[in-house]
Structure formats: C-alpha cells, structure tokens
Amino acid sequence: MVVVGAGHAGLATSRCLTERAIDHVVLERGDVANSWRRERWDSLRLLTPNWQSRLPGFRYDGADPDGYMSMGEVIDFVTRYANAAGAPVRTGTAVTSVQRVDDGYRVVTTDGEWRCRAVVIASGACNVASVPALRDAVPASIACVTALEYRNPSQLPDGGVLVVGASATGVQLADEIRRSGRHVTLSVGEHVRLPRTYRGRDVLWWMDASGVWNQRYDQVEDLTRARGLPSPQLVGTPGRTTLDLNALAAAGVEIVGRLSAIRDGRALFSGGLANQCALADLKMNRLLDTFDEWATREGVDAAPSERFEPTHLPDSRLWLTLTSGEFRTIVWATGFRPEYGWLHVPVVDAKGRLRHDGGVVTDAPGLYAIGLPVLRRRKSTFIHGAEDDARDIVSHLAGYLAGDAGEPRP
Amino acid sequence: MAVSSVNNGVNVQALLDARQALKDAPGATKFNWRASCKWKNGTYSETTIQKFHGLGQEQSHKKTFAFDADHPEIFAAEDRGVTPVEFLLVGLASCLTAGIAAVAQNRGIQLRSVEADVEGSMDIQGILGMDSDVRNGYDGMKVTFKIDADASREDILALVAQSQKRSAVYDAITNPTNVTVVVA
Numbered sequence: 001m002v003v004v005g006a007g008h009a010g011l012a013t014s015r016c017l018t019e020r021a022i023d024h025v026v027l028e029r030g031d032v033a034n035s036w037r038r039e040r041w042d043s044l045r046l047l048t049p050n051w052q053s054r055l056p057g058f059r060y061d062g063a064d065p066d067g068y069m070s071m072g073e074v075i076d077f078v079t080r081y082a083n084a085a086g087a088p089v090r091t092g093t094a095v096t097s098v099q100r101v102d103d104g105y106r107v108v109t110t111d112g113e114w115r116c117r118a119v120v121i122a123s124g125a126c127n128v129a130s131v132p133a134l135r136d137a138v139p140a141s142i143a144c145v146t147a148l149e150y151r152n153p154s155q156l157p158d159g160g161v162l163v164v165g166a167s168a169t170g171v172q173l174a175d176e177i178r179r180s181g182r183h184v185t186l187s188v189g190e191h192v193r194l195p196r197t198y199r200g201r202d203v204l205w206w207m208d209a210s211g212v213w214n215q216r217y218d219q220v221e222d223l224t225r226a227r228g229l230p231s232p233q234l235v236g237t238p239g240r241t242t243l244d245l246n247a248l249a250a251a252g253v254e255i256v257g258r259l260s261a262i263r264d265g266r267a268l269f270s271g272g273l274a275n276q277c278a279l280a281d282l283k284m285n286r287l288l289d290t291f292d293e294w295a296t297r298e299g300v301d302a303a304p305s306e307r308f309e310p311t312h313l314p315d316s317r318l319w320l321t322l323t324s325g326e327f328r329t330i331v332w333a334t335g336f337r338p339e340y341g342w343l344h345v346p347v348v349d350a351k352g353r354l355r356h357d358g359g360v361v362t363d364a365p366g367l368y369a370i371g372l373p374v375l376r377r378r379k380s381t382f383i384h385g386a387e388d389d390a391r392d393i394v395s396h397l398a399g400y401l402a403g404d405a406g407e408p409r410p
Numbered sequence: 411m412a413v414s415s416v417n418n419g420v421n422v423q424a425l426l427d428a429r430q431a432l433k434d435a436p437g438a439t440k441f442n443w444r445a446s447c448k449w450k451n452g453t454y455s456e457t458t459i460q461k462f463h464g465l466g467q468e469q470s471h472k473k474t475f476a477f478d479a480d481h482p483e484i485f486a487a488e489d490r491g492v493t494p495v496e497f498l499l500v501g502l503a504s505c506l507t508a509g510i511a512a513v514a515q516n517r518g519i520q521l522r523s524v525e526a527d528v529e530g531s532m533d534i535q536g537i538l539g540m541d542s543d544v545r546n547g548y549d550g551m552k553v554t555f556k557i558d559a560d561a562s563r564e565d566i567l568a569l570v571a572q573s574q575k576r577s578a579v580y581d582a583i584t585n586p587t588n589v590t591v592v593v594a
Contacts, residue, residue, distance in 0.1 A: 260585040271584035275574040282568050315550075 001118040002107050006032045006089045008078050009371030010122030012386040014087040015056045016394035027085050027109055029094035033078035035124055040071050042152045045236035048382055049202050052226030053112040055081050056387045068236025099344045118366040120396050125381055128338035137262035139322050143329045153180035164259050166191040167230035168174050170333035171243050178253050189258035192232040193280040196242045199305035210294040217358050227373045245311050256316045265323040277311035289336055360395045368393050420515040438466045446497040453487045454480040501579045503528040509573030
C-alpha cells in the first residue's frame with residue numbers, strides 16, 4: 001500500500017504499518033519534512049513545547065523541554081524519526097494521480113507507477129494559501145504576499161503593511177513586521193485567543209492534560225465549525241510571551257475589523273470588531289473555566305487561577321486608502337487548505353474538502369487521510385496528535401486489508 | 411439541546427430542522443426581501459411590505475404592513491412618520507432582540523424580560539453638504555440591553571455576543587453592501 005507524504009503524519013502512519021508488518025511505501029514529492037523545509041517563514045517555531053513533540057516510538061530528548069523548535073530543529077526531528085523508524089521513503093517522487101482500479105488504486109508518480117489496495121493521504125493540510133476573492137480588487141501598486149510566500153520582513157517593500165487574518169500566522173507576522181519598523185495594520189475577524197501560559201504552565205499543557213485536546217471528532221458538537229477554526233493566537237518564543245491583540249496593540253500594531261470589501265482603492269473593514277473580540281474573550285474564559293474545574297477535580301498542583309484583561313479596543317478605523325502610498329503590501333494570512341488536484345477519486349466536496357469520517361474515506365474503500373484539522377481528535381494537526389490517529393487509521397486499514405472491513409463506520 | 415421547560419416562544423427545533431432540510435435543497439436558502447415606497451408629499455412617504463421570496467417560491471406576510479416616514483419639524487417637515495435613519499435603529503434592535511430569544515431558547519435559558527435602547531450618532535454636516543470630510547451616515551451606533559433571565563452574567567454576555575454574530579441587520583450595518591439604484 002501507499003502513503004502519500006513523508007511529513008510527521010505520513011511517517012507516523014508508516015511506523016504503525018511497519019509494526020503490523022504491512023508492506024508499504026511512502027511517496028514524497030521533495031525531501032522528508034518537505035513543507036517544513038520549503039513552505040514556512042524563517043522565524044517560525046512550533047506552537048507546541050518540545051516535551052510535547054512525540055511520535056510513535058520517538059520523542060524529544062533534548063535539553064530544553066519547555067522550548068519551541070525552530071524550523072531547522074523540526075526538520076532535524078522529523079528526519080531523525082524517518083531514519084529511526086526505517087520508513088521506506090521514496091523522495092523526489094511526486095504523486096500526479098490516484099485512481100480507483102479493480103479492488104485498489106493506481107498511483108501515478110513522476111517516478112513510475114504503483115498498484116496498491118490502500119492509500120493513506122498524508123500530504124498535509126496547508127498546501128495552498130486560501131486568499132479571499134476580493135484580492136482581485138487590490139490596486140496594482142500593492143504587493144500581495146501570502147503566508148506561504150512570506151519569509152521575513154526584508155522581502156517586503158518599504159512602507160505600511162496590511163496583514164489580513166489574526167490566527168497564529170497573522171499575529172506572528174504582524175508582530176515580526178512591526179518589529180522591523182514598519183507601520184502594520186492587522187485586520188481581525190473571528191479568532192481564537194489564548195494566553196501562552198496559564199497558572200504557571202504552558203497553555204498547551206492544559207489542553208493536553210485536561211483532555212480537551214483528546215476530544216474525539218464524533219463528540220464535537222459542531223464538527224464543521226471546529227474543523228474550520230483559525231489556529232490559536234500563540235507564538236513559541238524563549239520568553240513564553242502571550243501574543244494576543246492587547247500585546248500587539250501595545251507593540252504599536254493597529255487593529256481593525258474583518259476586511260469586508262475593497263472598493264475604489266479603499267479597503268473597508270467591518271464595524272463588528274468589538275463583538276469578535278468579546279466572543280474570543282468569552283470563549284477563552286470558558287476554556288480556562290474548564291481547566292480550573294478539571295484541576296480542582298483532579299487536585300492538580302498549579303499556581304492560583306487567573307483571568308486576563310479583556311481585549312481593549314480603541315475606536316478602529318473602518319477603511320484605509322490603498323492608493324496613497326502609505327500602504328505598499330498586503331500579507332494574506334487568511335488560512336491554508338489542502339490541494340487534491342491529483343486525487344482522481346470523487347471524494348472531494350464543492351468546497352475542496354475531502355469527505356471522510358474520522359480519516360476513513362467511506363465513499364472509497366481503502367482510502368484514508370491523516371493530518372487534517374480535527375480528523376479524529378482536536379489535536380489531530382499537531383505533531384503529537386499524529387500517533388493516536390495513525391494507530392486508529394492503520395487499525396481500520398489492517399481490518400480492510402484482511403477483508404473484514406471496508407463498509408462505512410457506524 | 412433545547413430544554414423543554416424553557417419557553418421563550420421560539421420554536422428552535424423547527425429552525426434546527428429547517429437548517430438540516432436546507433442542506434439538501436440548493437436554492438431554497440436564497441431569499442429576496444422587498445418593500446415598495448410611495449412618495450406622498452414633501453419628505454413624507456409610505457412604504458408597504460407584503461411579499462417576499464424564499465424556500466424556492468413566492469411567500470407572503472399574513473397582511474400588508476405600512477410604514478410612514480418623514481422628518482421632524484426642526485427639518486421644516488411635518489413629522490408624519492419617523493425619520494428613515496430611525497428605521498435602521500428599529501431593524502438593528504429588533505433583529506438583535508429576536509436573536510437573543512432564539513439563542514436563549516437553544517441554550518435552555520428562560521428569559522423574563524429583554525429591553526434594548528438603541529442610539530446612533532450622526533453629524534448632519536454630512537447630509538447638508540457643509541463638510542465633505544463628514545460622512546452622511548451614522549458615525550457610531552450603540553445598543554444597550556437590559557436582560558432579566560435565569561442565567562449568569564457571563565451566559566447573558568455570551569447570548570448577546572452570539573446574537574450579534576448571527577444577526578442579518580448587524581451584518582448589513584457593520585459591513586459594506588453593494589447597492590444598485592436604477593430608474594425603471
């Protein structure tokens with residue numbers, strides 16, 4: 001069988017397949033950890049602390065468990081994992097087509113063809129930058145850079161920068177570009193606010209230990225919404241600093257509402273920013289309540305409970321002129337999506353999303369996915385989230401290969 | 411999800427059922443709202459509303475509703491109706507209030523009273539053409555809710571926030587909308 005992609009999720013799957021002695025190959029368009037090598041900005045560090053970096057049979061063993069890996073360290077970590085797991089990776093082998101044939105799949109690559117009974121798609125959740133259609137109305141004098149193209153501030157023209165989107169990506173880029181001395185305006189829609197540390201521990205320790213991250217996809221009330229949520233406003237820095245809108249405003253970043261139109265050379269922003277912030281504050285506090293209740297119930301030894309300042313908003317401007325020369329660049333931090341142009345099996349919906357039930361593509365027996373948002377658990381897209389998902393997927397797959405599965409899950 | 415003992419007069423189950431049914435009915439979710447305005451005299455006009463389109467067919471209110479619009483006497487008018495900009499306040503307040511009732515029902519929160527005071531501030535230098543830097547429309551609107559309900563303050567704040575998130579009028583006012591005006 002074939003695994004498409006040798007990132008952490010594909011390699012975790014490979015390891016679980018090897019444990020069950022299932023013959024397979026991992027096809028990789030570039031090198032192991034390709035997206036980490038070639039599709040990330042220079043300063044990016046993981047959002048998760050090092051001690052959380054674990055994959056089946058492998059874990060971080062360095063000297064800084066509370067730190068956050070740089071991209072170089074992630075590449076090294078994933079590459080060491082590929083070697084340790086003995087993953088049968090074929091690098092430089094891009095999959096150009098997957099088709100259903102007889103009782104399996106035909107996988108065409110830039111280096112030959114494979115026939116297999118099952119395929120696991122581990123090609124990533126962030127292949128393409130999602131940019132709203134209103135990009136077409138941006139004046140030609142403005143440089144547009146997506147988060148996939150962005151590397152560092154020196155690549156941008158001098159002058160003001162409008163960063164659109166306030167996920168982890170948007171807040172990190174806004175902060176970094178502001179520190180380079182530019183005027184930065186950050187356009188904020190629905191977002192997820194989190195403190196970096198809570199009651200003396202990394203907030204992602206709480207997500208992990210309290211079980212929130214383990215919540216299964218079939219227990220999530222609104223799964224479509226959960227799968228589309230922006231990443232939390234976090235950054236991995238040695239100082240474990242919080243990078244919420246208050247911190248950005250204090251650093252001199254101008255906060256405005258959601259970009260709702262570009263008209264006559266003007267970018268128009270929603271007047272609903274206050275409510276977006278109120279919602280994010282409420283949801284953060286609800287999550288912290290969940291942590292507190294869990295800590296009390298379990299008798300967890302942690303610093304006293306704390307609550308953070310509400311998001312302070314000065315009156316924000318509702319529009320800015322893109323043709324005056326004040327702004328030279330728009331950075332689109334408006335999300336990513338997977339790319340399935342090579343998947344010639346009718347399992348992608350009108351919005352380009354793979355139809356699956358917890359990673360089992362029920363409309364195409366033998367086809368699986370891993371590494372997508374809330375695939376099987378809230379933690380599915382994080383590195384340590386791959387292990388449980390890979391075990392579940394491979395368990396289902398093994399049953400399918402043995403001939404006792406393949407029908408839709410209940 | 412809905413708690414049976416709570417009754418705010420909103421049939422949430424019907425709304426949730428409709429959302430489910432509409433998933434498989436492309437086109438049915440497209441609505442078209444209409445009003446017809448007739449000039450009477452001066453700044454006085456009457457607007458009537460009866461028909462609209464939705465769920466794939468023509469629909470009708472149970473009767474024709476009529477609304478008088480005019481300007482107050484300080485604008486040298488006769489004040490035979492409320493000012494058009496005040497209709498925006500009506501729309502915003504009633505939309506958010508309806509949303510609060512629906513969300514409360516869905517969350518099992520019994521409401522006892524909901525009151526909203528809405529205000530919109532405006533500098534009329536804009537409409538009078540005195541200063542081109544001053545916009546015609548509102549420069550800000552504020553809604554103040556007083557809510558008595560079986561819920562914590564935090565839950566009430568969440569109700570009000572969710573109502574804004576799902577409000578058509580709130581969206582129409584806070585975001586730009588393309589407007590086409592033609593002469594038939």
